[in-house]
Amino acid sequence: MVKNAIIAINKKIIYMIKILIIGGNGFIGLHLVKTLTEKGYNITIYDKSHVEYSKLTMCGDVGQVNFVSGDVTDFENIKQNIYYIDYVINLAIIYNEKDKNFNKINYDLPLYISSLINRFTHIKFINFSMMHINSLETKLMTKKLQVEKLLYSTMNKNICVIKPGVVFGEHDHFLNFFATLIKFCDIMQIKFPIIKGEQYKKILYPIYAGDIAQIIATLLQGEIHFHQIIPCIGNTPVTIVDIFKEISAKINRKHVDYKEISYQSMQKFKKFWGNSLMHFIIKIFMRQKEFIIDSHHIDFLNCKEIEHYNVSHQNILPNNKMKDIFDFINKTEEF
Numbered sequence: 001m002v003k004n005a006i007i008a009i010n011k012k013i014i015y016m017i018k019i020l021i022i023g024g025n026g027f028i029g030l031h032l033v034k035t036l037t038e039k040g041y042n043i044t045i046y047d048k049s050h051v052e053y054s055k056l057t058m059c060g061d062v063g064q065v066n067f068v069s070g071d072v073t074d075f076e077n078i079k080q081n082i083y084y085i086d087y088v089i090n091l092a093i094i095y096n097e098k099d100k101n102f103n104k105i106n107y108d109l110p111l112y113i114s115s116l117i118n119r120f121t122h123i124k125f126i127n128f129s130m131m132h133i134n135s136l137e138t139k140l141m142t143k144k145l146q147v148e149k150l151l152y153s154t155m156n157k158n159i160c161v162i163k164p165g166v167v168f169g170e171h172d173h174f175l176n177f178f179a180t181l182i183k184f185c186d187i188m189q190i191k192f193p194i195i196k197g198e199q200y201k202k203i204l205y206p207i208y209a210g211d212i213a214q215i216i217a218t219l220l221q222g223e224i225h226f227h228q229i230i231p232c233i234g235n236t237p238v239t240i241v242d243i244f245k246e247i248s249a250k251i252n253r254k255h256v257d258y259k260e261i262s263y264q265s266m267q268k269f270k271k272f273w274g275n276s277l278m279h280f281i282i283k284i285f286m287r288q289k290e291f292i293i294d295s296h297h298i299d300f301l302n303c304k305e306i307e308h309y310n311v312s313h314q315n316i317l318p319n320n321k322m323k324d325i326f327d328f329i330n331k332t333e334e335f
Contacts, residue, residue, distance in 0.1 A: 017220075018042045020085040022109075023072055023092030025049045027172055028128070028164075028209050032089070034059045035213035041220070046070050046081055073101050075112050082116055082123065087220065089126045097139045106143040114151055117158055124158040124226060126216065127151060131165040131231065148229065157227040160219060162212070164232040168325055169209035170334065178247045179335040182256055191259035192244055193269055204240070205233035208323035215317060235322045246326055251335050 019036060021029055025047035033043055037060030044066045059065055070077045072092045082088060090113060094105045110127045117125045129148045130141065148161050168175050185192050212232050218224055241258065248254050261269070 016042070017086045018044065018084060019087045019089060020044045020046060020081060021089045021091060022046045022078065023090065026091065027169070028167065028212060029091050031169060031209040031213045032216060033065060035210065035217055037064055039217050044068055044081065044085070046072070046078065048072065072109060073104050075109070078113070079116060082120065085123055087124050087126065088113055088117070089216070091128050095140060103143070106140060107147055110147050111150060114154060114156070114159060118154070118156060121158070124160070126160045126162060126219070129161050129163045131163050152229055160226050161229040162216070162232060163229060164207060164212055165234070166204050166206040167209050167212065168206050168328060170332070172209065174206070175247065175329065176335070178243055179251055182244070182248055182251065182253050186253050186256050191257050193261050193266060194240055194258050195266055196260040196262050203237045205235070205237055206325045207232050207234040208328065211317055211322045234325060236324050236326065238325060246329050247335065250329055
C-alpha cells in the first residue's frame with residue numbers, strides 16, 4: 001500500500017513536468033506520446049495537422065495531452081508556447097527539397113529553438129536529427145548534419161541531439177513502403193529495384209519507434225547524461241535484401257524477384273515513383289485507398305552503410321528489451 005502511494009506521488013510529480021513536442025502529430029510522435037503519457041508527463045503537441053490528434057489525446061488521462069494548432073514556420077507562435085515548458089522535443093522535418101520551407105524547418109527552426117533555450121535556461125531541448133548514411137549526400141542530410149554540429153558546439157548542457165537510423169513500427173513509412181513497392185512490382189510483372197554493386201549487402205540496424213520513445217524517457221528521467229549526441233539503432237543487423245525477402249514472404253509475394261540497377265536508373269525510378277499522376281493511377285490500379293508512396297524512401301535502396309561508429313555503438317536500452325524487426329514483420333497485420 002505504501003509502495004502504491006509512493007508510485008502515485010512520483011507520477012503526480014512527473015505530471016507537473018511539461019513537454020512541448022513540435023511536429024508531434026506523426027509516426028514517431030505517436031509512439032513518443034504513448035510512452036511519455038504512461039510515464040506521467042504532461043504533453044503539448046504543436047502541429048498544423050490534426051490527422052492523429054484523436055489517437056494522441058486518448059493516450060493519457062483527461063487533460064494530460066493537449067494540442068496547439070500552429071504552423072511550425074511561425075517561430076513567434078512557437079516562442080509564445082515555450083515559456084512554461086520544461087522540455088522541447090523537435091520532430092519537425094520536410095523531405096521535399098523543393099518545398100519553400102525546406103531550409104526554414106530543417107535548419108532555421110532548431111537553431112531558433114536553441115537560441116530560446118540559451119535565454120530560458122530552465123528549458124531543455126531535444127532535437128531529432130538523422131543517421132548519416134554514406135553515399136546519400138542529400139540536401140536534407142547535409143542540413144541535419146550542419147544543425148547537429150552547431151547545436152553540439154554551443155556547449156549548452158540543456159541541448160541533446162537524437163540520431164535515429166532506419167525506424168520501423170506500426171503505421172511506419174519504411175516497411176510499408178517496401179510492401180507497397182513489392183505489390184506494385186508484382187502487378188506490373190517487374191523486378192524489385194536495388195542499387196547495383198556491393199551497396200545492397202551493407203548492413204542497416206533498424207530501430208523500433210517505441211524503443212526510441214523509451215530512450216527519450218530514459219533521458220528525461222536523468223538516467224543518462226543529457227548534453228550529447230545519441231545514435232539510436234536496433235539490435236538486428238539486416239540488409240535491404242533481407243528486408244525485401246522477409247516482407248515478400250509475409251505478403252505472399254515470394255515469386256517477386258529483385259534486380260540490381262545503376263544509380264542513374266534508380267534516380268529515374270525515384271522521379272517516376274514521386275510523380276503525383278502516377279500516385280493517382282497506382283492507387284486505382286492497386287485498388288488500395290492508402291499506401292506509402294513517399295519517393296524519398298527510395299534513397300534507402302541506394303544506401304551503402306550507416307556511420308561506422310554506429311555499428312559498435314552501445315545502445316542505451318539492453319538488446320533483449322529492444323524489438324526485433326523480423327519478429328515485428330512476422331506478427332504485424334498491416335501489410
